Amino acid sequence: MEIKKTAIAGTLESSDVQIMLSKGTVGVEFDLVSDVAKQFADDIKLTIKETLGLYGIENAVVKVVDKGALDMVIKARTLTAIQRALDAVDQPNWEVL
């Protein structure tokens, strides 16, 4: 699937993550800011990439500002950003959820 428009989800508050998705052309490109980037950058990216994969999204620019979010929070915020980016907020993908 292709991203239709830029979308954002999440907050900049502690234990949360802000995720911005927009159109990409060369795979999934990350721009990640996190206090725990050293330890967890790869895990955070993997979670987001897998979630994008559930929707068949192969190309995207992903900007992430992580404030120490747990895995399930990262997944939830990514799902919301995807629904918005696909212009499909009213049609949640139940199989994925």
Place this chain on the structure above:
Amino acid sequence: MMSNEITTIDLKDKSVRRDWQNFLMACGIKNFDDSELNPLDITIAVYENEEIIGTGSIAGDVIKYVAVQETTMSGHSTLFNQLMTKLENFMAVEGRFHQFVFTKPIYQKSFEYIGFKTLAECKQGILLEKGLPDIKEYLSTIPRPKTPIDKVASVVINANPFTNGHRFLIEEASRDNELVYVFVLNQEASLFHTDERIALVKAGVQDLSNVIVVNGGAYIISYLTFPAYFLKHNDSAIDYQTSIDVRLFKYKIASVLGITSRYVGSEPLSHTTNLYNQKLISELNPQIEVHVIQRKLAAGDLGVISARTVREAIDKGDETVWQKMVPETTQHFISNNLLELQQRIRKGQKINGN
């Protein structure tokens, strides 16, 4: 953790405005000129015991007047991040995902922690951006040579409109370099509209094969980087803005495009542009060579070729003046659109600035 409620506040309400301004002044923010306040789209604030403890505003794509009381119950950075989330979400709802912020150097880290990236800094302040489309995306739209080359020149013009003087400047750069980038200001603030100015520059340099005409975007002499170019400011503001504009050019644009020189016309007429030229010389040399080219004289006794003189002639309908100052391509455009251009002036478009 205690969560504060963030509310939208109305600065037209005099007592709200007074409290807001007092709070910001206590935080060290002093500029409340109408030119700063009028563009504000929205202002939010957080109250504690009926006193403001944090605030922030949006003006177009710029986030302004962000301040948080140092000693809040829930912590300084928490409240700051809440306010910024709210401001970014306001913009996202309108489909805008790109924001700039000017701030003092001491707050650089606070903004970088939430995803902002520094575009330029000087001792008075820094300019940061977040979101998309960002400068990386802007630069990716500019054509690059396939193999690296040594001498890449740059010219920055408003071309309002494109004159023989601009042509001469670009010819000089074209002759002595392998490639020339001509950046045309994107700001829509001139008698000639941006698409018209770009088209006239392209038409005027069509025969020069090593010249690439590029839209300057938000990053080269815009309301964002250098508002004094378009609106009157005092010299200390000009000093600050020109530092930001020139450093952004040097470190974020020229370095990426491999630019080795910049050509400017000598500036006998405009005080602001003259200060800008001085700043270019002091900041860019020696890494980027600045060539100041003597302004060309028009035929007859009209003095130096100047786009401002051309605009004044358009206002008066004095064809003999612009015929001596602009190339045929620009002449055609002026002749074909004279009434429209004059109408823009009658409707209030200023022609005596840049």
